[in-house]
Amino acid sequence: MTTTINTVEEHLKPQPATEPRWQGAQFLTQVAVMTGRSLKALKDPRMILMAMFQPLIMLTLFSQVFKSMTQTPAFQAQYPGVDYINFLLPAILMTTGVQAAMWSGGGLANDLKNGVLNRFRAMPVSMLSVLIGRSLYDVVRNAIQLSVLAIAATVVLGYRGSLTGTVAAIALSLFVGWGVSWLFLALATWLRNVEVMQMVGMMAIFPLMFASSAYVPLDGLPGWLRVVAQVNPLSYAVDAGRGLALGTAELAPFLNAAGIAAAFAVIGMVFAARGIRKP
Amino acid sequence: MTEYMIEVDEVSKTFGEVTAVDGVSLYVPRGTVTGLLGHNGAGKTTLVNVLSTVLPVTSGSAKVAGFDVTAQAAEVRRRIGLTGQFAAVDELLTGHENLVLIARLLGASGKEARQRADELLEIFDLTDAAHRKAKTYSGGMKRRLDLASSLIGHPQVIFLDEPTTGLDPIARTGLWEVVENLVADGTTVLLTTQYLDEADRLADSITVLSEGSVVASGTAAELKAQVGSRTVAVKVADRGDTRLALLALTEAGLHPVHDEERHTISAPATASTDLAVAVRALDAAHIEVAELALTEPTLDDVYLNLNAAPAA
Numbered sequence: 154m155t156t157t158i159n160t161v162e163e164h165l166k167p168q169p170a171t172e173p174r175w176q177g178a179q180f181l182t183q184v185a186v187m188t189g190r191s192l193k194a195l196k197d198p199r200m201i202l203m204a205m206f207q208p209l210i211m212l213t214l215f216s217q218v219f220k221s222m223t224q225t226p227a228f229q230a231q232y233p234g235v236d237y238i239n240f241l242l243p244a245i246l247m248t249t250g251v252q253a254a255m256w257s258g259g260g261l262a263n264d265l266k267n268g269v270l271n272r273f274r275a276m277p278v279s280m281l282s283v284l285i286g287r288s289l290y291d292v293v294r295n296a297i298q299l300s301v302l303a304i305a306a307t308v309v310l311g312y313r314g315s316l317t318g319t320v321a322a323i324a325l326s327l328f329v330g331w332g333v334s335w336l337f338l339a340l341a342t343w344l345r346n347v348e349v350m351q352m353v354g355m356m357a358i359f360p361l362m363f364a365s366s367a368y369v370p371l372d373g374l375p376g377w378l379r380v381v382a383q384v385n386p387l388s389y390a391v392d393a394g395r396g397l398a399l400g401t402a403e404l405a406p407f408l409n410a411a412g413i414a415a416a417f418a419v420i421g422m423v424f425a426a427r428g429i430r431k432p
Numbered sequence: 433m434t435e436y437m438i439e440v441d442e443v444s445k446t447f448g449e450v451t452a453v454d455g456v457s458l459y460v461p462r463g464t465v466t467g468l469l470g471h472n473g474a475g476k477t478t479l480v481n482v483l484s485t486v487l488p489v490t491s492g493s494a495k496v497a498g499f500d501v502t503a504q505a506a507e508v509r510r511r512i513g514l515t516g517q518f519a520a521v522d523e524l525l526t527g528h529e530n531l532v533l534i535a536r537l538l539g540a541s542g543k544e545a546r547q548r549a550d551e552l553l554e555i556f557d558l559t560d561a562a563h564r565k566a567k568t569y570s571g572g573m574k575r576r577l578d579l580a581s582s583l584i585g586h587p588q589v590i591f592l593d594e595p596t597t598g599l600d601p602i603a604r605t606g607l608w609e610v611v612e613n614l615v616a617d618g619t620t621v622l623l624t625t626q627y628l629d630e631a632d633r634l635a636d637s638i639t640v641l642s643e644g645s646v647v648a649s650g651t652a653a654e655l656k657a658q659v660g661s662r663t664v665a666v667k668v669a670d671r672g673d674t675r676l677a678l679l680a681l682t683e684a685g686l687h688p689v690h691d692e693e694r695h696t697i698s699a700p701a702t703a704s705t706d707l708a709v710a711v712r713a714l715d716a717a718h719i720e721v722a723e724l725a726l727t728e729p730t731l732d733d734v735y736l737n738l739n740a741a742p743a744a
Contacts, residue, residue: 173510174586175539186536193525269530272520272581275484275591277509278537432486 177277187286191264192293204256205298208249212302215368216241216310227373235399239314242306243322243394244367246299250330251361251387253295255354258337261287262347271432280429281422284338292331299323314398322394325410329390332414335421342428361387366395386413435462436495437589437620438483443492444644445478452478454644455492460622460637465615467635468624475644476624477517480591483622484514497588510538513582513590517597519574520581523567527558527577530566531584538585552580556610572603579610590614592623596630608634656729664710666697667723677719684713701726 178186194200216238222228223237232240264270264287273283303319306312314322341350364381365388374382382388390410396402438460445453453475460466468476481487483496485505493500499507514520521530528549535545553562556576561569566577575595582590592611596604611634615621625631631638632652639649648655664686668677674690677697681688686699686706701707707726714721 173588175510175535177506177510178537178539182539183537186533190522190525190533193529267522267524268516268518268520268578269522269533270520271486271516271518272514272534273537274486275509275512275514276534276537277506277539432481 180279180282183278183282184285184289187282188289189286191286191290194290195294201294201297204253204294205301208245208252208298208302209305211248212241212245212306212310215245216306219368222369222373225373227370231370231372232399236311236313238306238310238312239399240395241368242303242312242314243319243398244391245302245306246322246326247329247387247390247394248358248362248367249299249302250295250326251333251390252354252358253291253298254330254332254334254337255351255358257288257291257334258341258350258354259347260291261338261341262345262350265341265345265429270429274430274432281426284342284422284425284429288331288334288338291334292327295327295330296323299326315400318397318400318402322397325390325394325397325407329410329414332416332418332421335418335425337421339421339424339428342425342431361385365391367391386410389413436460437462437497438466438622439495440479440483441493443479443482443494444490445475445482445487446490451644453482456641456644456646458639458646458649460620462620463615463618464636465611465621465623465634467631467638468622468641469626469628469631469638470624470641471626473643474641476641477593478644479641480514480516480593480622480624484512484591485509486514510585511588513585513587515575515579515582515590515592515595517593519578521566521574521577524565526563526565527553527569527573528562530577530581534581535584540584548584552583556580572599572606575599575603575607579607583614587619589620589622592621594624594626596625596627604630662701662729663698663727664701664707665723665725665727666699666710666714666721667695668697669720669722671695673719676717677714680713680717680719681710684709686710686713 219241220237223232223235223240228235228240261284264283270283273280300323303312303323337350337354340353344350344353364378365385366382367387371379371382371388386409389406392406393402393410396406436459438458440456440458442455442457443453444451444455456475456479458466468479470476478487482489483494483501485501485508489502493502495501496508497511499511501508522533525533528546531549531552532542532545535548536542540548550559550562553559556579558573558576558580561573566574569577579592579595595611596607599607608630611621611623621634623631623634635652637649637651638655640647640655648658650658666677666681666688668674674697678688678690681697681699686709688697688699690697699706699710707724711724714724
């Protein structure tokens with residue numbers, strides 16, 4: 154080691170002036186660099202495959218088990234002549250997007266154990282860029298998963314929604330998932346525990362998924378559950394996505410879903426940015 | 433006038449009820465090394481975290497490289513490097529990717545970042561491992577990558593928090609040489625350590641922390657002088673002469689004590705001539721001496737002495 158040090162010790166010299174050599178990257182560069190850092194995880198496809206497994210199973214099972222749902226009066230009244238798979242896929246797209254938000258929290262909790270985060274805190278770097286990088290990575294990963302789901306449903310299960318509508322539904326799911334993910338990112342910066350994050354995620358997501366219009370039309374739910382499902386923000390997203398895919402889009406659920414997701418994003422960002430500064 | 437690169441003025445840091453750093457003042461001149469010595473929980477890491485803008489101060493003020501750590505944190509961050517107790521590297525990235533990442537965040541272009549990464553990989557003898565993931569690195573290699581990451585932006589002040597903990601002796605010596613080179617080039621270093629030999633070798637000035645407060649500071653020599661005096665230590669060749677030797681030394685005006693276990697007679701040396709006095713007395717009594725030495729107090733003595741004292 155000694156010899157190499159002596160020959161190249163020039164490079165260790167601090168700059169003579171008090172001005173540092175570099176002034177710190179612009180915020181957008183920071184975000185790009187942080188996103189690139191997170192995206193390197195995509196080189197390992199196991200995470201994506203694992204995360205895909207559950208929605209694929211749910212899509213396959215539910216499309217068979219609940220097929221007879223189309224015979225019920227509630228379904229026929231609200232969705233006359235609609236195949237169950239066409240009714241189900243947009244909902245699975247939304248629930249998968251929201252589940253991915255939950256995974257974001259676990260992923261960040263894991264990343265927070267990475268020593269390099271400590272270095273960032275003592276650098277001219279906004280810790281918000283770490284969070285944004287993480288959430289953009291989640292959006293990319295989610296986009297891959299949702300596309301695979303839609304293609305599998307079309308090829309294997311006979312899904313026949315409108316193409317542009319389905320793409321729009323995926324885009325909405327990505328936005329909703331992104332918004333919700335900020336709540337979980339904020340939680341992760343304060344809890345800092347992967348297991349706890351997964352438990353919290355499960356507890357929050359499962360009731361939201363089932364007490365909603367995702368698998369059964371609202372009118373097909375028992376009275377008290379219908380009330381819950383009506384105020385469940387996930388129902389707005391499901392209704393909006395379904396409207397897009399079936400070509401019966403209405404503006405109200407779309408605006409509700411996007412608005413709530415945006416609000417979650419802002420609230421989550423504020424708390425996450427504060428939480429992540431703690432070493 | 434001395435230019436101070438680290439100025440700490442009555443800084444305290446509390447976590448709820450716990451006071452981790454309690455009214456510490458510290459001044460580090462440019463191009464020197466100050467060693468923060470203390471056991472676990474003495475507040476060393478907390479102080480480093482405050483000075484490197486990772487933690488906000490509770491009270492008091494501190495300047496690093498001439499900028500206030502609270503009001504001008506961004507300026508401070510552009511001028512410092514921090515190597516913490518646990519390697520702050522991304523184990524999922526390769527060594528090269530780690531260095532490029534940090535350089536890009538500091539504002540280097542892609543090309544500059546790759547150049548700087550290659551330079552530092554060479555300096556730290558990591559070129560062969562450059563494209564391996566950092567998680568495959570040994571402890572010493574991770575430490576070197578960690579230090580290399582801290583040096584990317586040519587920092588004026590470097591914080592080294594227990595940099596050699598867990599390293600093997602060769603890696604330790606290598607790291608010391610790097611630090612010495614940095615200092616020779618004008619970098620200012622604040623080093624925390626539990627190892628007295630490390631502080632003794634690297635630090636121009638030592639500050640001893642205990643329970644968040646400064647309990648002693650000065651050069652290694654000054655600290656040693658504070659604790660006890662030097663001693664004259666004698667080993668007689670024939671154990672039968674021990675009594676005779678004690679008598680001869682006492683008559684010469686010394687106050688010898690016999691340590692049976694180590695078979696050594698020692699006497700505090702109050703004057704610089706005491707060694708000569710002992711030699712003459714033993715010679716006059718015809719006692720054959722196996723070993724005779726004037727021993728300096730070690731930093732261990734300083735350390736143990738200060739930490740044994742109840743915190744005021």
